[in-house]
Amino acid sequence: MKNLIYIFVLGLFIYSCSATKNRDFNQQEVTANANDTVRIANDSLEYEIIVIEPGFNLFINSIARPRGYYTQSYLENKNKFLVQEYNSRVAQPFSYNPNLYIQEINYDSSVDYGYEVNYMLYNYFVFFSREYNQRFSVSTRI
Template structure:
């Protein structure tokens, strides 16, 4: 009788581990990718930033400082130093992980990209440094 009780408990535990419905992981991944794509465009100047990074959308909406916290001048100054360092790492795949530093960022500090573009670019660097434990010479903290 005692063994029958243990067998029933074991059978119930195995049954409860089974999946109740089919799961489509491929669709979830596509949905997550669509949700983690952020496009910022300055249509009047014809500049845009497209950030495709898992977790960035959550970061920008919950962890990052709100828009207006930093001045545009502050963001431009940070980006003026962060972009060249990032681009230098892109050109040194033997020294830095080429899976992290994939493509150079075309950023000209003499162009006024507007607040939103500078805000998103700076916060991408903050996210990138936190997510991948990368240190830049210019501190990127929140």
């Protein structure tokens, strides 16, 4: 009788492992990422911002301050310091989580990227700091 219970539990375990075989987790992940991709590009200035972050699209459309709330010079000044600090964290993978700080941001403060790029970049930092509970020395609060 005791062996019958063990065989039954073993059979249930094997069945439960094979039940997940038909699920397509990668397709669900790709669909979620495709909906949360924000891309801004300008071929004449040769810049491009691509934000692939779950929840950022919702944040930019509902929570973030509207376009025109900040001046372009304000956003440029904030982005200058935020990018410097972000890039310094990318360079220190033992001090900061390398899964959060994956790649440096190429932002040249002497280039006029326009309002939209500066707006999206600043709001990405706001989203990033709120979503992952990261604090930068320059305030990114809304």
